Amino acid sequence: MNDFRYLPMTDRDQKEMLDTIGVESLDELFEDIPDKVKFDGPLEIEPALHETALIKEMQRLAGRNVNVKDYPSFLGAGVYEHYIPSVVNHMLLRSEFFTAYTPYQPEISQGELQGIFEFQTMICELTGMDLANSSMYDGPTALTEAAMMSCGQTKKKEILVSKTVHPEALEVLKTNAAGQNLTVVEIEEKDGCTDLEDLEQKYTSSTACVIVQYPNFFGQIEDLQKVEEITHSDKSHMIVSSNPLSLGMLKPPGEFGADVVVGDAQPFGIPTQLGGPHCGYFAVTKKLMRKVPGRLVGQTTDDSGQRGFVLTLQAREQHIRRDKATSNICSNQALNALGAAIAMSAIGKYGLKEMAEQNMQKAHYAKKALEAKGFRPAFNGPFFNEFVIEFTKEVSQINEQLFDKGIIGGLDLGRFYKGREKQMLLAVTELRTKEEIDALASALEGAE
Amino acid sequence: MTTENQALIFEMSKEGRIGHSLPELDVDRIDLDELLPSSFQREEAAELPQVSELQLVRHYTALSRRNHGVDSGFYPLGSCTMKYNPKINEDVARYPGFAHLHPYQPESQIQGAMELMYKLQNSLEEVTGMDQVTLQPAAGAHGEWTGLMLIRAYHEGRGDYERTKVIVPDSAHGTNPASAVVAGFEAVTVRSTEEGLVDLDHLKELTGDDTAALMLTNPNTLGLFERQISEMAEIIHEAGGKLYYDGANSNAILGITRPGDMGFDVVHLNLHKTFTTPHGGGGPGSGPVGVKKDLVPYLPAPIIAKEGEHYTFSYDFPETIGRVKPYYGNFGINVRAYTYIRTMGPEGLKQVSLQAVLNANYMLRRLQPYFDTPYEQHCKHEFVLSGKRQKKLGVRTLDMAKRLLDFGYHPPTIYFPINVEECLMVEPTETESKETLDEFCDAMIQIAEEAENTPEVVQEAPHSTVIGRLDETTAARKPVLKYSREAYVSTKS
Numbered sequence: 010m011n012d013f014r015y016l017p018m019t020d021r022d023q024k025e026m027l028d029t030i031g032v033e034s035l036d037e038l039f040e041d042i043p044d045k046v047k048f049d050g051p052l053e054i055e056p057a058l059h060e061t062a063l064i065k066e067m068q069r070l071a072g073r074n075v076n077v078k079d080y081p082s083f084l085g086a087g088v089y090e091h092y093i094p095s096v097v098n099h100m101l102l103r104s105e106f107f108t109a110y111t112p113y114q115p116e117i118s119q120g121e122l123q124g125i126f127e128f129q130t131m132i133c134e135l136t137g138m139d140l141a142n143s144s145m146y147d148g149p150t151a152l153t154e155a156a157m158m159s160c161g162q163t164k165k166k167e168i169l170v171s172k173t174v175h176p177e178a179l180e181v182l183k184t185n186a187a188g189q190n191l192t193v194v195e196i197e198e199k200d201g202c203t204d205l206e207d208l209e210q211k212y213t214s215s216t217a218c219v220i221v222q223y224p225n226f227f228g229q230i231e232d233l234q235k236v237e238e239i240t241h242s243d244k245s246h247m248i249v250s251s252n253p254l255s256l257g258m259l260k261p262p263g264e265f266g267a268d269v270v271v272g273d274a275q276p277f278g279i280p281t282q283l284g285g286p287h288c289g290y291f292a293v294t295k296k297l298m299r300k301v302p303g304r305l306v307g308q309t310t311d312d313s314g315q316r317g318f319v320l321t322l323q324a325r326e327q328h329i330r331r332d333k334a335t336s337n338i339c340s341n342q343a344l345n346a347l348g349a350a351i352a353m354s355a356i357g358k359y360g361l362k363e364m365a366e367q368n369m370q371k372a373h374y375a376k377k378a379l380e381a382k383g384f385r386p387a388f389n390g391p392f393f394n395e396f397v398i399e400f401t402k403e404v405s406q407i408n409e410q411l412f413d414k415g416i417i418g419g420l421d422l423g424r425f426y427k428g429r430e431k432q433m434l435l436a437v438t439e440l441r442t443k444e445e446i447d448a449l450a451s452a453l454e455g456a457e
Numbered sequence: 458m459t460t461e462n463q464a465l466i467f468e469m470s471k472e473g474r475i476g477h478s479l480p481e482l483d484v485d486r487i488d489l490d491e492l493l494p495s496s497f498q499r500e501e502a503a504e505l506p507q508v509s510e511l512q513l514v515r516h517y518t519a520l521s522r523r524n525h526g527v528d529s530g531f532y533p534l535g536s537c538t539m540k541y542n543p544k545i546n547e548d549v550a551r552y553p554g555f556a557h558l559h560p561y562q563p564e565s566q567i568q569g570a571m572e573l574m575y576k577l578q579n580s581l582e583e584v585t586g587m588d589q590v591t592l593q594p595a596a597g598a599h600g601e602w603t604g605l606m607l608i609r610a611y612h613e614g615r616g617d618y619e620r621t622k623v624i625v626p627d628s629a630h631g632t633n634p635a636s637a638v639v640a641g642f643e644a645v646t647v648r649s650t651e652e653g654l655v656d657l658d659h660l661k662e663l664t665g666d667d668t669a670a671l672m673l674t675n676p677n678t679l680g681l682f683e684r685q686i687s688e689m690a691e692i693i694h695e696a697g698g699k700l701y702y703d704g705a706n707s708n709a710i711l712g713i714t715r716p717g718d719m720g721f722d723v724v725h726l727n728l729h730k731t732f733t734t735p736h737g738g739g740g741p742g743s744g745p746v747g748v749k750k751d752l753v754p755y756l757p758a759p760i761i762a763k764e765g766e767h768y769t770f771s772y773d774f775p776e777t778i779g780r781v782k783p784y785y786g787n788f789g790i791n792v793r794a795y796t797y798i799r800t801m802g803p804e805g806l807k808q809v810s811l812q813a814v815l816n817a818n819y820m821l822r823r824l825q826p827y828f829d830t831p832y833e834q835h836c837k838h839e840f841v842l843s844g845k846r847q848k849k850l851g852v853r854t855l856d857m858a859k860r861l862l863d864f865g866y867h868p869p870t871i872y873f874p875i876n877v878e879e880c881l882m883v884e885p886t887e888t889e890s891k892e893t894l895d896e897f898c899d900a901m902i903q904i905a906e907e908a909e910n911t912p913e914v915v916q917e918a919p920h921s922t923v924i925g926r927l928d929e930t931t932a933a934r935k936p937v938l939k940y941s942r943e944a945y946v947s948t949k950s
Binding site: 013017018026027029037041042047048052055058064066069070074075076078082086098107112115117119127130131135157181183256259261280282283284305308310313317318319324327328339343345353357360364370371374391420424440443 | 926932
């Protein structure tokens, strides 16, 4: 009777089990479902495929996509293609990790718990913060949770957020704020960075937090020192969203006095996957420890004094506090956090510095190469691995021409901003070779 | 499982070792001070580990051996649907044509991915009986919150701002009331009857002009089907409220009944439960949301649409609540779920639920003589036991859970739902064989006997794990949430 390799029940099993229960048929077990809500007839979904046909079909679907491994890509804007050491995937395929649930039974979850404890430590190292949680859905939802936490903690209702923050993060933030009846006030952009005068003007005694991105959406490096001075002129929180790879070179937000640092660990070992799943991180100062959303792993000892790890400070969470919880979030992105930790371990202390520097060097080389062809950058401040070029034609058109020449161009900023249809945001990571960058510059010739 | 204590990766780090192979810098290196003002430069390198590749592999292999997954052994964790995670799903998700796509590539470059998402939307609509599904939410709780935001937008879109309350059963998962609050509602609790079902009279009392929605899991968290679902739907709909289906327990109903046919207006599914995507030690999951027609205008954009043979992103949702997640949801997880749906087809999915329910009822019947079973009704895909009898002997449910570790099992969910004393909640799933169910039942029966004859064996469990019971009080009172070299040196000396 059984055509399905994931279903071990034989006819004989079924009969024995029905006998033990004391019923005649399977139908009897479903007598509590009223007839009028019973589903009549087969589900109209595609038919089952045996494994060989399934592989063929899934390969057909995958084959209809252009992947960024086959073409040099200059897309970034929050999702980056980076070097992924082979060991990352091999370790993630250890099924004791990926087939486990949340480590609520610490005695048989020490591996996962220790791996996450190490991840938390690495995030603290990068951001310069006192503690980090075990991860969140992604960078933008981490940013949103940070804003919600600030409003809860400061008992204020106004969120100031820079227009240089990722536009999709801004959208997610607005959706959430509406749910909580909080106000989102946007701070203008000036020369590719947060307009500090506008920030100063909009900052009031009801400001719960100020959110900036570092490096920001346009690739520019924000002046965190000035942002800090304004934010801490009263009791508001400074929230910084940061590409963690850039922190291999940039002074960490913690050293500027940030209260919360969030971002996405995707640059470390996590494939782009059309934008998800990635891995949000969330780090805070000690003062906010008991307000952090999501799971935290802590170190402790067992009855014989041996070091071990547990989920801790759970009194903040929904399964204990229900409607009084600090957040409704239940899961994290444990497997991706583990992957990021493995990648960070492989890349290591000096590798991180070198990788970050290569991004910066290559992006600067690319910007110069384009400038040499007569293209004008939109902004001139310091930047990490992304910059904006101003064209005289629409970027969507330019990208089509580039793709004809085998290159995936950068992001058309017109996608998010009216009036920026001729601006392209280019990302250059350590994976782009000099040859590819030169090819981009030549392919663009005549596109000015 | 290995019993050696595993050093932290920071403790095996040694200056000068590397575990990577970065590309060469093939452009001229410019002096850093020219690129970046010194005030922005990091002074001290982040202390990431310095280990060789083999050291790294040994470390994470050792950690994996200190972890229990579905592949290691039976995992009957109630309400979590710890079924087998098919290996082919992992292969497919890693195809470069899925794994290495950028969300900002133009539609023309990702037609295969869009076809997959479109077909997954359609399949989930059919399974739930809903009109439109969004794949954006990242997990169950995220889906709950999204669904409640949709309901709020629907009411407000009709000029009705008075609906401030969401009704949640006392047996509900903790995320339900938490999500209601985050969506700006007040959560009110409806009682269960002694039979374990929603108390209809109490529901009537609570329902009124201020009711935004009723959130329900069906079968509920006790594993019981809410037989009076149509009556409940009528009560809520007549008062102008909406019905929200928490899909956590969908493994019991595939092809048997559909939330849409039961009267629900909004549904979320946990693809990491019902549709075999791995739990990953706590994520990533995926929590698509389906809605009936009148809620469609409020969905987060984009939705995948089809125009002729071409798939497009439709942003045409004038009343949208806005984005709930960047890009298009957890695509990599959705690829796995779609692969599973194509493996099983319509008949296979129905068999999943039939066999999951049979397995649960079989175990319930075998264990009934040894534990208190608070409810009479046939269970669906899971059931609850109460450890009341054992508690009188001085053996708590927590002790029995720890004792199960000695047999190589992950224990059932314990102390949930909160309305059952000393609760153990067992969900076997359809992917376990009768032999496994029998061995687990034998272990449970042995523990029940130990509780009577040698309670200390249970009270002092576990006896065979890599580590004993951990001091959670100190962990919470004096939290150590990261490794610090200084602290380590001081404990050594």
